[in-house]
Amino acid sequence: MAKISAPQVKLPLTGNDAAALAMKQVNPDVVAAYPITPQTELMQTFAQYVADGEVDTALITVESEHSAMSACIGAAAAGARTMTATSANGFALMWEVLYIAASLRLPITMTVVNRALSGPINIHCDHSDSMGARDAGWLQIYAENPQEAYDLLLIALKAAENHDVLLPAMVMYDGFIISHTMEVVQTLPDGAVKDYIGPYRPAYALLLDKKPFTVGPLDFHDYYFEHKRQEIEGTEHAPAALAEAAAEYENLTGRHYAPVETYRADGADVILVALGSTAGTARYVVDVLREQGKAVGLMKLRTFRPFPHREVADALGATKCVVVCDRVASFGAFGSPTFMEVRSALYEVPTRPQVINYIYGLGGRDIGPDLLEQAYGEGLRVAKTGEIKQHVDYLGVR
Amino acid sequence: MEKKKGWKEIPIGGLITEAGNAQEYETGSWRTFKPVLDQKTCNNCLICWIFCPDTSIVVENEEMVGFDYVHCKGCGICAAECPKKAIAMVLEEEE
Secondary structure (H helix, E strand, C coil): CCCCCCCCEEEEECHHHHHHHHHHHHCCCEEEECCCCCCHHHHHHHHHHHHCCCCCCEEEECCCHHHHHHHHHHHHHHCCCEEEEECHHHHHHCHHHHHHHHHCCCCCEEEEEECCCCCCCCCCCCCHHHHHCCCCCCEEEECCCHHHHHHHHHHHHHHHHCCCCCCCEEEEEECCCCCCCCEEEEECCHHHHHHHHCCCCCCCCCCCCCCCCECCCCCCCCCHHHHHHHHHHHHHHHHHHHHHHHHHHHHHHCCCCCCEEEECCCCCCEEEEECCCHHHHHHHHHHHHHHCCCCEEEEEECEEECCCHHHHHHHHCCCCEEEEEECCCCCCCCCCHHHHHHHHHCCCCCCCCEEEEEEECHHHCCCCHHHHHHHHHHHHHHHHHCCCCCCEEEECCC | CCCCCCCCCCCHHHCECCCCHHHHCCCHHHCCEEEEECCCCCCCCCHHHHHCCCCCEEEECCEEEEECCCCCCCCCHHHHHCCCCCEEEEEHHHC
């Protein structure tokens, strides 16, 4: 473990408290947001910080999430460090504007408290909201618990603002399961966060730059493609920027954040892949099964965009069967989003493992150790026989 | 033909970093109807100059002398606003 250079304070925080505290310590110039369950308490807490004068932030209470993201874009283009947060249908209402934030290269940082998209209407966790926007040009990072919700928001902000990247970033955590669950969180002093993120240096700023320029003009067949190519280049610089921001954070806190994280995966015949809070349950199941002499492990996927395909291939290449668990369906696709990405990442691995997919937990359906044991059981059967009965299956549906 | 720049040579995010570059864009080819001035009727009130959305009314020595046909889109606002009815909108192919 790295030497810890900042004094830390342990606080009991929910995921929403942790994200609100991180926002308070960032002290952004502008926050534009609209309340939606289960993000509401995050914004309520942050609004209290504003009301109490604990931050200098201009809080814009808009009439919709489409307006929230639009106001964020205006503020960021003006030269302000800008943050927001949302969930589910509010996130969906931001859709077209998400792409504009990325294409204007504005490093807005947003917390997404994962909640199932309607319909039927539901307020509980799945990843259908953020997964749908995986091609919007944002960095996407999934937090497992309140500690990660706090840490990853700071790391994401620093990487997004890196001038080699200049892309917006969203940090996800599971609605209710994490947003409303209190855990002990190690927090940094305000000054340490301020020093870590540094002063905001916008790449361009309508209100600060002396020379006039135009933001968001028409861009036809003659240059649109070139601007998209630049945006792709920004994404390609993101892994290095995230690694740099994470390394600096590790020096500060001792906590290590890589795009993927394995648990007891050495020599495992089956490795289960999970995002978010499910990784915690899976770690417990790995211990239970290892105790029974079963060679199983876990790979937690933390960064979804840009997809860490090399790290995934390295983590999974030597195993026999990979079981990809995703809390989202991609209707009409061959498997869920993470299944497609993981399977593609393994295509050129000489010892290519077999890959099966489980879709679970839609609309907040509980995912307990029994269901993950069932998934591991099928993985062990595939590892032994080499025979896949069904590539895509479901956990916990009647 | 002008060689267009590659992705490494242009400002990020589609920014236009020089002011007033709409002048380089020839919008006159969009026109269906063309404004034509009857100089004898015109009293140089310059209401057309105030209303023209494309700054395509050419004024010299405080007198209306004609149109910038490179940029005039043929919207007809000048003809509609002219109190003396000194501007006629004529189909391009009939001109």
